[in-house]
Amino acid sequence: MTIDGRAVLSLAGFHVLNPATELVMAEAPDCTAKQLDEAVASARRAAPGWAGLSLQKRQAYVKQIGETISANVEELAQLLTQEQGKPLNDARGEVQRAAFWCSEIAKLEIPVLTLADSDTELVRVYRVPLGVVGGIVPWNFPLALAMWKVAPALLTGNTMVLKPSPYTPLTTLKLGEMLRDVLPAGVLNVISGTDALGPLMSAHPGIDKISFTGSTQTGRKVMASAAVNLKRLTLELGGNDAAIVLPDVDIEELAPILFWAAFRNNAQFCLAIKRLYIHEDIYDRLTQALIRLANETRVGPGSEESVQLGPVQNRLQFERLKDLLEDTRRNGYRILVGGQLSARKGYFFPVTLIDNPPETARVVQEEAFGPILPLLKFSDIDDVIQRANNSEYGLGGSVWGRDEDQAMRIARQLKTGTVWVNEIHTIVPNKPLAGHKQSGVGVENGEEGLLEYTVPQTVSLKRATQRVLPAPP
Numbered sequence: 001m002t003i004d005g006r007a008v009l010s011l012a013g014f015h016v017l018n019p020a021t022e023l024v025m026a027e028a029p030d031c032t033a034k035q036l037d038e039a040v041a042s043a044r045r046a047a048p049g050w051a052g053l054s055l056q057k058r059q060a061y062v063k064q065i066g067e068t069i070s071a072n073v074e075e076l077a078q079l080l081t082q083e084q085g086k087p088l089n090d091a092r093g094e095v096q097r098a099a100f101w102c103s104e105i106a107k108l109e110i111p112v113l114t115l116a117d118s119d120t121e122l123v124r125v126y127r128v129p130l131g132v133v134g135g136i137v138p139w140n141f142p143l144a145l146a147m148w149k150v151a152p153a154l155l156t157g158n159t160m161v162l163k164p165s166p167y168t169p170l171t172t173l174k175l176g177e178m179l180r181d182v183l184p185a186g187v188l189n190v191i192s193g194t195d196a197l198g199p200l201m202s203a204h205p206g207i208d209k210i211s212f213t214g215s216t217q218t219g220r221k222v223m224a225s226a227a228v229n230l231k232r233l234t235l236e237l238g239g240n241d242a243a244i245v246l247p248d249v250d251i252e253e254l255a256p257i258l259f260w261a262a263f264r265n266n267a268q269f270c271l272a273i274k275r276l277y278i279h280e281d282i283y284d285r286l287t288q289a290l291i292r293l294a295n296e297t298r299v300g301p302g303s304e305e306s307v308q309l310g311p312v313q314n315r316l317q318f319e320r321l322k323d324l325l326e327d328t329r330r331n332g333y334r335i336l337v338g339g340q341l342s343a344r345k346g347y348f349f350p351v352t353l354i355d356n357p358p359e360t361a362r363v364v365q366e367e368a369f370g371p372i373l374p375l376l377k378f379s380d381i382d383d384v385i386q387r388a389n390n391s392e393y394g395l396g397g398s399v400w401g402r403d404e405d406q407a408m409r410i411a412r413q414l415k416t417g418t419v420w421v422n423e424i425h426t427i428v429p430n431k432p433l434a435g436h437k438q439s440g441v442g443v444e445n446g447e448e449g450l451l452e453y454t455v456p457q458t459v460s461l462k463r464a465t466q467r468v469l470p471a472p473p
């Protein structure tokens with residue numbers, strides 16, 4: 001681990017498995033409560049000096065984090081594929097995106113709002129850092145999602161304690177090691193641990209904010225324990241994104257776009273298409289095109305360059321998917337393609353398409369977070385909007401159709417933080433990403449996301465020439 005700028009060992013460790021082989025590939029340190037205290041104390045010690053640097057200096061540091069990542073793409077990507085399972089090319093893409101995030105966030109300014117500037121008064125609203133931020137990250141995009149937190153938190157003058165998922169700690173620990181000589185000691189502490197560590201962080205009185213990405217279920221727990229010192233929170237949680245496909249689309253052109261928007265990263269993607277609503281006029285043709293793509297997809301170990309989808313990341317997730325499949329079979333919903341598990345080692349799960357199950361089916365209602373996709377038929381626009389909105393989640397959604405006005409009208413009626421029209425997953429540092437309903441609290445990215453790492457400080461000055469004494473009470 002990296003605590004106070006130094007390498008720190010833990011007495012206890014835990015196994016990290018390669019999901020393609022189910023073999024132990026490494027032992028990661030299990031941070032003790034005392035070591036967490038040390039990491040928090042180190043971040044607190046570093047905070048005043050870091051916040052006191054000029055913005056230009058912090059921008060330069062965040063840029064340097066990006067450059068460090070860029071200089072080590074191959075090493076980080078190899079490690080990421082081994083622990084996470086994703087194909088090497090996707091891992092390289094993730095590492096490059098993590099670097100890109102840093103270089104883009106490093107260009108941002110922290111706005112100062114001037115509410116009044118006259119002969120009599122000056123009123124400004126500054127944005128000041130919160131102090132110590134705890135970053136808690138999931139296993140689907142370990143490095144990219146970590147940088148979504150690290151870059152804005154450090155830029156705005158906070159210091160950090162960062163914790164990757166116990167399933168994928170290695171790439172993040174490695175980056176912590178690479179940054180020891182880049183950042184001042186204590187500014188970015190990177191720790192790892194088993195299930196007990198996250199709750200210790202969210203309840204820690206020395207942490208001022210938790211920025212959490214993970215499941216809605218865990219997000220609720222984080223929110224409850226953060227009450228201890230009224231921590232600020234950003235929670236980016238689960239999703240069950242609907243895509244609505246209108247009858248006038250170009251099926252051949254669209255099919256691969258929809259397919260990969262659902263299955264990239266083995267559908268372990270918060271904003272993946274998880275319910276695909278297809279107009280009845282094109283349902284059969286689009287379904288056939290998707291089946292063809294499913295049959296052509298190469299599933300295998302991510303370390304093989306030709307592989308397009310790796311294994312599911314962990315056993316728990318694999319078992320959840322098997323359970324969803326079992327439920328689908330038990331209820332007699334038709335499986336169009338996939339559904340057969342091989343006997344090979346590794347958490348390999350075939351791309352599976354389900355033919356128009358009812359809205360009440362678990363595979364429709366639940367976030368599968370794996371390669372099982374329900375295809376759902378609709379005929380009426382108002383009805384499909386209502387079905388798309390019938391979810392406790394409100395993360396993202398998409399609308400596909402040639403009539404842009406109609407598509408925009410539908411988009412505006414979806415109750416989600418992001419809606420794409422005739423494009424998808426154009427996720428960039430300057431677009432805010434918010435979860436509506438139980439998909440989250442707060443925002444990541446964009447200026448709003450940056451400001452979540454600050455609190456407003458309103459400073460009012462009465463100009464000397466106009467000074468008046470306060471009235472007696």
Ligand code: NAD
Nearest residue numbers: 137138139164165198199214215218221236237238239270
């Ligand atoms: P998870 O909730 O199981 O774990 C996320 C992180 O929280 C891990 O680091 C874990 O160790 C930690 N944790 C577990 N219990 C904790 C507790 N009680 N207190 C504090 N921390 C705790 O999620 P996961 O399975 O790793 O990730 C998958 C989920 O993440 C999916 O629901 C997905 O939709 C969501 N996700 C959301 C976004 C987004 O931006 N909205 C992005 C990626 C993933």
